[in-house]
Structure formats: structure tokens, C-alpha cells
Amino acid sequence: MTPLWLIPVLPVVAMVAILSLPQRWTRHAGGIASSGAGFATALMTVHLAATARGVQHASTTRLTFAGTTVDVGLATDPLSAVMGTLVAVTATLVLVYSIGYMAEDQGKRRFFAVMSLFTGAMLSLVLASDYLVLYLSWEAVGLCSYLLIGHYWQQQNASRAAFKAFLVTRIGDLGLLFAVVLMFAGLGTARFDAVLAPGPAGTPGLPFASVIAVLIVVGALGKSAQFPLHWWLPDAMAGPTPVSALIHSATMVAAGIYLLARSFPLLNAAPAAHNLILIAALVTTFGSALAAAAQTDVKRLLAYSTMSQLGEMGLAVALALPFAAVFQLIAHATFKALLFLAAGVVAQAAGSNALTGLPNSRVARWGFLAGALSLSGIPPCAGFWSKTAVTTGAPPALRVIFSALTFLSSFYIARAFFLGFTGRAQARTSEPLSFRIPMYALAGITLVTGFLWWPLAGLLRAPRPHLGREAAADVLVAGLGWAVAAALYKWRALNAAAFREQARGLQGLLKGGFGTDALPLAFARVASSVFQAVAAFETNVLDALSSAVARGVLRVAYGAGIVENGVFDRGSSAVAESAWRMATRTNWLDLRLLDRSVLRSAFALRDLGGRLRPLQTGRIYHYLAAVFLWIVVASAIAFALRW
Numbered sequence: 001m002t003p004l005w006l007i008p009v010l011p012v013v014a015m016v017a018i019l020s021l022p023q024r025w026t027r028h029a030g031g032i033a034s035s036g037a038g039f040a041t042a043l044m045t046v047h048l049a050a051t052a053r054g055v056q057h058a059s060t061t062r063l064t065f066a067g068t069t070v071d072v073g074l075a076t077d078p079l080s081a082v083m084g085t086l087v088a089v090t091a092t093l094v095l096v097y098s099i100g101y102m103a104e105d106q107g108k109r110r111f112f113a114v115m116s117l118f119t120g121a122m123l124s125l126v127l128a129s130d131y132l133v134l135y136l137s138w139e140a141v142g143l144c145s146y147l148l149i150g151h152y153w154q155q156q157n158a159s160r161a162a163f164k165a166f167l168v169t170r171i172g173d174l175g176l177l178f179a180v181v182l183m184f185a186g187l188g189t190a191r192f193d194a195v196l197a198p199g200p201a202g203t204p205g206l207p208f209a210s211v212i213a214v215l216i217v218v219g220a221l222g223k224s225a226q227f228p229l230h231w232w233l234p235d236a237m238a239g240p241t242p243v244s245a246l247i248h249s250a251t252m253v254a255a256g257i258y259l260l261a262r263s264f265p266l267l268n269a270a271p272a273a274h275n276l277i278l279i280a281a282l283v284t285t286f287g288s289a290l291a292a293a294a295q296t297d298v299k300r301l302l303a304y305s306t307m308s309q310l311g312e313m314g315l316a317v318a319l320a321l322p323f324a325a326v327f328q329l330i331a332h333a334t335f336k337a338l339l340f341l342a343a344g345v346v347a348q349a350a351g352s353n354a355l356t357g358l359p360n361s362r363v364a365r366w367g368f369l370a371g372a373l374s375l376s377g378i379p380p381c382a383g384f385w386s387k388t389a390v391t392t393g394a395p396p397a398l399r400v401i402f403s404a405l406t407f408l409s410s411f412y413i414a415r416a417f418f419l420g421f422t423g424r425a426q427a428r429t430s431e432p433l434s435f436r437i438p439m440y441a442l443a444g445i446t447l448v449t450g451f452l453w454w455p456l457a458g459l460l461r462a463p464r465p466h467l468g469r470e471a472a473a474d475v476l477v478a479g480l481g482w483a484v485a486a487a488l489y490k491w492r493a494l495n496a497a498a499f500r501e502q503a504r505g506l507q508g509l510l511k512g513g514f515g516t517d518a519l520p521l522a523f524a525r526v527a528s529s530v531f532q533a534v535a536a537f538e539t540n541v542l543d544a545l546s547s548a549v550a551r552g553v554l555r556v557a558y559g560a561g562i563v564e565n566g567v568f569d570r571g572s573s574a575v576a577e578s579a580w581r582m583a584t585r586t587n588w589l590d591l592r593l594l595d596r597s598v599l600r601s602a603f604a605l606r607d608l609g610g611r612l613r614p615l616q617t618g619r620i621y622h623y624l625a626a627v628f629l630w631i632v633v634a635s636a637i638a639f640a641l642r643w
Helices: 006-019 023-052 078-101 108-127 131-149 156-187 209-223 234-238 241-249 252-262 271-292 298-318 322-350 362-376 382-391 396-420 433-459 469-490 496-502 504-510 518-615 620-642
Strands: 058-065 068-075
Touching: 006 023, 006 078, 006 108, 023 078, 023 108, 023 433, 068 108, 068 131, 078 108, 078 241, 078 252, 078 322, 078 433, 108 131, 108 241, 108 252, 131 156, 131 209, 131 234, 131 241, 131 252, 156 209, 156 234, 209 252, 209 271, 234 241, 234 298, 241 252, 241 298, 241 322, 252 298, 252 322, 271 298, 271 396, 298 322, 298 382, 298 396, 322 362, 322 382, 322 396, 322 433, 362 382, 362 396, 362 433, 362 469, 382 396, 382 433, 382 469, 396 469
Parallel strands: none
Antiparallel strands: 058 068
């Protein structure tokens, strides 16, 4: 069995190789990045198979800081093995897609290098055996997302979006950092087996458990773009489409849900953490679904869709259904990557993300349709099984909420499909092989992932869900969402003229008093009012809230800059000037007094020695005469004193 640490290292080695390439070999950067991720996928698959057989591996290093010994490293268990395989497979397919997408980009070497580092950081995050390694990888993931979102740094919107993402997610990261600090303060370690181990009577054995649980939730809210730290994700669409596909499927936003699932034993014993997840997930899920229904930019629509889907996973965690959340995360990674890649094919050809201006592409149309059906929960796609896992385990009172979410998600994704991928007469686009292979693979994975429900439930030791009336009701609600979207955007049923044209044979019967003209117009007005309200909600509430928070953060930063310049800088300058003056005076005293005194004493002793030197003749009779003279002088002094 290969060492576990080699899995995240392989993409990092690919990054180093890409940065070392000569300029004329830059075209090979995509192949190197894909190879690094592909080898990591192969190794991760081997470890997943070993975990399924009950064999788990660990790679631990012992570090010593200020006399404190800390064990850090990587380890496989069912959750980390499944998530690691998901990350590696998705990253490999997205990198293969990027070879064609970034072929003409001047910064593709930088792009593929950072994407490789991104993959390695996420792999080390999900394979971490302790919260310290998880946090360090967490920050590396945030740094890579900042670099990738701002890939087109010459464009102001891209640089501002990267800065916003970095700033907002750092707010949540502080919560995770404080949680790790409290873990070390309470237990002296941050290993999962120690932190998540139950104490007496099933209570958490970790001091400050409730506080740590809330701080962990704060970190997850920032990474997964949940209310109130949600407003960075739609603007992050300024980066290249492969970046959006990787961020929204298996890396950055998935890290927050993975953290909640990993920490579930701790969160389950903290009611405050459950309430925080529940409130944030409800607000984010419904608000984002409504915002998605009003979008005309396909990438922003998918961004709001991601926020809504992650909110559903948060609801599953809050309802004590961690397996359902993890399974929905797996399903979401497959169909959301597929949706972004399909949108990227036509958006790149059109040079715009506008839904109504996308060119015709057979591969993109069928790929987007497969992803849309899975997102809606239509069987046999993966989304059907993941939504069923949540609804069958939810209390009856909350099934209405999930049904409403199913209708909204089906409606907005069907609306996007009918507006952007059907009914156009533009020329078809020709897709390179690097586009088709990942999309075909993701479409196949989306169709078969649902059938992994039972083996994954056994691997993760979760209860095996069953199909029932709830699943059938969800399918009916999803179909209703597609039917409403088709009526509004495919058949234009609310347009009075179009309605009369399509139903000309029935007009004679309907005009007898059924209000044929008035009814469609009334429906049109109602629908127009609803969409205007949704757009106003997004503009006046979500955008205004995000702008207000951003202004507040900038004001705090400005105030901190004033304090730093006016207090710390001036104070340090004053202290430095005082120290300089004191040193100058001390130097003057040293040179003028001490040094001169020492030199004068030395010169005086030298002169005295020179004058006494002639008395040292070396002749004995001279010394005897001197002794005789001293005797005479002493006798004379004694005789004088006697008198």
C-alpha cells in the first residue's frame, strides 16, 4: 500500500513541475496538472477499496513546540476515503476540461499550477487526522480560491471579487482558528479521536464543547457561503468557469459541509450550534432559490443554486442526518460540476454568460439537461436518491419545507434550461475532445451515483433509507416545477397572443365567459409581480445587506489603518527617536568621559614608567646604595618624629 501522504503531494509535485517548465513548453501544463490529479485519484481509489474491506491507514508525525508534543498527520476512515475519492475524481475531470478551455489563455501556466495546489490542499483537508492539519489545509484552500477567482486580475470585477471572497471567508476562518486554540487549551491535542470522543454519560469530553461547536459552525458558514457570510459566492463567478466548477462541486464550498459532518458528534451535543445551522440554512436556502429564479446570468444562477443546495445539506445536519448531508454533497458535486462545464462550453463560445445569448451545442444541451434533472430530483439521477435520503428522515412538519425547496429548485433550473439551451437557431459549436470526455464521464457518474446509496450507507454505518410515498411526492413536485417552467418559458402560455395562436381551435368555446383574454393577462401580471418582487428582494435586501456589511468591514479596516498610523506608527517612531537620542548621548559620554579617562590614565602610567626606567640599572651596588639611602631617610624621619 502506498503511503497516504503521497496522495496530496502528487498534485503539489505537479504544481512545482508546471512552474519549472520553460516558456516554450507551457502548453503541457494542463497535461501535467491532469496527470498529477489522475495519479492521486488512482491511489485514493486503492485506499477507498481498502477502507471498504475494513483496512484503514494513517501517516502521523510528532512535532514539538515549546516543550509540547503534538501528533499531526493524515488518516483514512470511511468519511475521509469517500470524500477524498470524490475530490480527486472531480478535480481530474475539471482539469482535463480546462486543457481545452484555457488553451488560448496567456496565464494558463499560473492557472494550472494553482489548480494543482488547490487539489492537493483539498485532499489534505479531507484526509487530515486532526483539526490542526485540517485548519492549515483550510487556509491553503482559501488562498488558492483567492488566486483563482482573481485569475483575470486585470479586470476590476475579478480582483474585487477575489478580495471579497478572501475577506469574507477569513471572518469565518477566525471561528475555526479559535476552535482549534480552545481544543489545545482544553485537551492539549486536536486529534479527531480525542476531540470527538464522548465523555461520561454520553456528554462531550471536551471542555468548552458548546463554544467550540458554535465556532466550528461559524467557520463552515463562511466556507460554504451561508447566511450571513454568503455574499461572496455570486461575485466569485468572475473567475474562469473551471474554477467555478471545482469550487462549487468538490473543494471550497464542500469543505464547510464536510467539516460539519466530520464534527457531527460534537455538534449533536450543542443545541446552540444546531439552532445556528438551522437558521442560517433556512434563510440561505429559500433566499438563494428565489434569487436563482430571477437571474439572467447562467453562472450567477448556478452560484445561487449552490448556496441553496448547501443550505439543504445544512438542514440535514441540523436534523441529525449527517449521512444524508454527505450523500447529497456527493450527488451535488457530480451534477453541479456537470452544469458548470456545460454552461462554460456555450458561454465561452458566446463570450457572455447571458441566458438568452448562448449558442447551440448538442453536448452542452444534453449535459446541462442531465445535471438539471439530477438537481431537480428526477429518478434515476443521483439528486433523486440524495433528496430522498433527506426527506425520508425529516420530521413530517418539515417535509413541506423540503417540498417547497424541491419545487423552487426544479423551477429555476428548468427555467435556465428552457431559456439558455433550447429553441435557438444559432450555428452549432464544435467542442474539443477535452470538453466532451469530462462531460460524458460526469453525466454517467450522475446517473449511477444514486445506486451507491446502499453500499455507502453500509460503509458510513448509516441507516439504510427506503423509498416510499415521500419519494414519489418529491418526484411529482419536481415535475410540477418543470411543467410550470415549460409553460412560462418554453410554450409562453402567459403571453396572450401566443396563447390564442396555440389554442385557436378552442377559442370559440372559451370565449363564452371563461375570460380567455383576461386570464392569461392576469397570470402574466401575477408572474411579473412575483419576479419583480424576487429581483427587488435580491437588489434591495441581499445586495444591500452585502454592500452594507462590505462598507462596515471597509470602515473598520479604515479605522484600523488610522489607529495603526496615528497610534502605533507614531508611538513606535517616538520610541525610536527617544532611543536614538539616548544612544547619541550615551555615545558622547562614552567617547568624551570614559574613553578619554582611560586613555589619559594609560598615558600617565606610560610616562611614569618611562621616568622610572633609568633607575633600573641591573647593578647590585646601585640597589645596595638605594637601600642604604632609604634606611638613612627612614631613620631621620623616625628621629624627627620622636622629637
